[in-house]
Amino acid sequence: MEYVGRVPAPPLDRFIDDIYCLTGEPSHRRMNVPPMPSAHLFVNLGGPARLWDSDPSVPPAVFTDGWFMGVWTRRFLVEYPTRVRLVGVHFKPWGISPFVDLPATELRDRWVPVDAVWQRSLDRIRNQVGDIASATETLRVLEDELRSRLAEAPSRGLDLVLHTGGLVETFHGAVPVGALADAAGVSGNHLATQFKSHVGVTPKRVARIYRFARLILSVDALRPVDWSELAHPAGYFDQAHLSREFKDFTGHTPTEYLALRRRFPGEQGFPPDRGPMPAE
Template identity: 90%
Template sequence: MEYVGRVPAPPLDRFIDDIYCLTGVPRHRRMNVPPMPSAHLFINLGEPVRLRDSDPSVPSAVLTDGWFMGVWTRRFLVEYPARVRLVGVHFKPWGISPFVDMPATELRDRWVPVDAVWRRSLDRIRDQVGDMTSATGTLRVLEEELRSRLAEAPSRGLGLVQHTGGRLQTAHGAVPVSALADAAGVSGNHLATQFKFHVGVTPKRVARIYRFARLILSVDALRPVDWSDLAHTAGYFDRAHFSREFKDFTGHTPTEYLTLRRRFPAERGFPPDSGPMPAA
């Protein structure tokens, strides 16, 4: 399966990490995806894709057209068809806010059809892409749609969240939220309220996700792994807390995860990070 992605041109790059095309035969049909510092847009141009929540009480969903997903605070499972053709967007945690006319809390841990958010847009996108085989052309269509949807005037509080979220990103979550609030000249409650509206979760939760992402991306399965050292570097100072959060986010203990990573090395160029893992 081929992953072709790129960072969009300004000003979209302030809100989006990359836009991408995913095509071909998947090496693994089922992928376990831990929380990552992203919100998502998927537009399916091929056979249906199934999404499953790690919470067994949540019904699975079949992705036939397009779906928005906010920041995910728990792992979920993607089941690919025999051949994949989809385009997508990795938004920064706060990046989805200026593209949708709703609080981000309504997208947290949820998959919502595109047409429920962008009225009558999905058919237009799919018609423009059609049978286009060029990833460059497909990404151009998606980028133009995003550009047309970007709010001209940012909503109240987005600048605060973007600046503070950028500091969390740079520090990989290893900065006290109280320090962020003090530096911004606002109360912790005000900062949390703005994060909930624009990100869907509190800054403390965003920090946890960035911290975990730093740890999981630093794992080199080809070498011996000192979990205590990696955990400490990522900002985990309580080994029991680290072990619980790792199991909660991945479904595996660190030892089980490393065994799986060595059994199924990441494909070159896909996935774009080392978080998603094949699922049994």
């Protein structure tokens, strides 16, 4: 598949890591996706996509149009169609808040149809994109839609979350939440309340996800990996702590993950996101 992405122009870049087009035939149709520091918007321009939650009590879903996803705290599985054509958004964990009139907790660990959040927007986007629009034009259409949806004034507490969340991002989660609250001049409970309002989870949970993402990005599967040496720089107490979190987030031990990564190396041209793995 081909991935064409870019960071949107200000002020959208405060809330969005990138917008992108994904097209072509996937090397692996079923992917196991661990928690990553993003919320998502997908506008499907191709065949149906299927999603499964790692929680067996949640029924699977089929999407022919588009869906929003908030921050995920557990893994899920996605099955691409035989040929993919979609345009999407990687929001920062707190970035979806000013674009939707919906509590962030209602998007946490959930997929929600786009038309349930942005009424009558999908037809407009699809009509503008058509069947033959270039990736550049498709991204422009989506960026225009995002710009029109951005709230003019930040909602209460969002500036606090933007500031402290930016520090969590900068330090890859290896920062005490208490220190964040002290530096912002607020209580830990107040900070947690604002994060739940705008992210759907606590700052501690966001830090855990950023810490895991840094660990994944630090792994070079082409070389020998000493997990104990990676543990401390990534913010883990020791290798046992790393292994527990790894199993919790991916369903695999670090050794199993490394074996999968070596069998199924990432596709060239994709962004540096080595978390998702083919589901065997």
